[in-house]
Amino acid sequence: MTVRAAVIGLGIMGRRMLEHMAKHPGYEPVAVWDPDPDAYQAAHAIAQGAEITTSAEDAIAAADVVYLACPPGPRKAYALAAASAGKAVFLEKPLGIDVRESEGLVAGLKDSGVPAAVNFTQAAGAALTDVSRAAHAGKLGKLVGADIIVTYASWPREWQKAADWLRFRDEGGMTREVISHFLFFSERILGPLSVVWARPSYPIVSDLCETHMLARLENADGIPVSIMASVGGAQPDRQELTIKGTLASRRITDFYIDARSDGGEFTEPTQRPSDPRGSSLKAQLDDLLLCIARMPNRLATPDEALRVQKLVEAMLVEKP
Structure with missing residues (x-):
């Protein structure tokens, strides 16, 4: 079975990952969201089957794994929302910009028990x-x-x-x-x-x-x-x-x-x-x-x- 994926943040990194998820037989991109409506056109061309949701929460609800390519500031809130919904979380780096906030994020991910990883692109290369x-x-x-x-x-x-x-x-x-x-x-x-x-x-x-x-x-x-x-x-x-x-x-x-x-x-x-x-x-x-x-x-x-x-x-x- 394929893993249903949501992408939050549709800048260059979000679109790259969306493109490669669409090519990968193990994934089905099902939902995308970005606060900038102008970002949707390019994303739709990459993964036409993915729903353009009206909120990050709707994108999270539709998926098995949530990839976060948004700027560092809001990343903790989206990651913990996904984790509380029982979704696997794949975060873009940096993990954050405030060390205490990131310590809370890591602790929250551990407490949730969901699979979680960070996209340092050389890790599996x-x-x-x-x-x-x-x-x-x-x-x-x-x-x-x-x-x-x-x-x-x-x-x-x-x-x-x-x-x-x-x-x-x-x-x-x-x-x-x-x-x-x-x-x-x-x-x-x-x-x-x-x-x-x-x-x-x-x-x-x-x-x-x-x-x-x-x-x-x-x-x-x-x-x-x-x-x-x-x-x-x-x-x-x-x-x-x-x-x-x-x-x-x-x-x-x-x-x-x-x-x-x-x-x-x-x-x-x-x-x-x-x-x-x-x-x-x-x-x-x-x-x-x-x-x-x-x-x-x-x-x-x-x-x-x-x-x-x-x-x-x-x-x-x-x-x-």
Whole structure:
């Protein structure tokens, strides 16, 4: 039987997930909702069988699993409403922006007993699976650190500009939206991290999000994760994480492209899929079915997402 799915929030992420749910044999998109009526036309073209409901509550009532792609602010309320109705919950990241609120969300999801996961898109992908396997098998040698480098000509990027909240300090910014993915990946390899120091830079207009981030984090053994992120200048996007070992290192570029070095140039050990994003989203949806069935899966847990959120929010505090 297919799982009936509802999507709340029909921006770029909501439409992407709706598209891949419609393609996946395990799902039937049955309901969509967004507070902006203009969002419905594109969603209807993607999944014509899905009902455009008049409220988020109606969308929740129609489904077995609710995917939340709304901005972080209202995410807790919708997630707990879905959980109280006995629906499985799949949340977009970040889990939230207020740590106490998110702690309450995680506690509420646990109390409800419903299956719940957070969409860190690399969780079920081939890159994280393969790097984790290599690291734990000792193929990288002794792990000595990780480097996260993120640079953009502008933020939000052109394809994100419809989501206006991404440019504001309260909910948006590249640290929450992009660096969080690589922090999640790093914790899967190195274990829980803590912030040693962080230096965000903000524009003069005080309500806008950070333009630069320098930070050092460490795991329990003192292995460092170094972060350098910046916005500005004519350049292509650069998004990469390097997990460094004494025998070999692995570099993940643009979330999906995995390359290996034993001291020379980085080379890709396997052929890239023709549609890396599509392959990654399918893997996420495959594992979401396992999560809904209460079976072992690779998706990010709410506890993992909360840990990443705490790191991110600690990094974003402006230092005197």
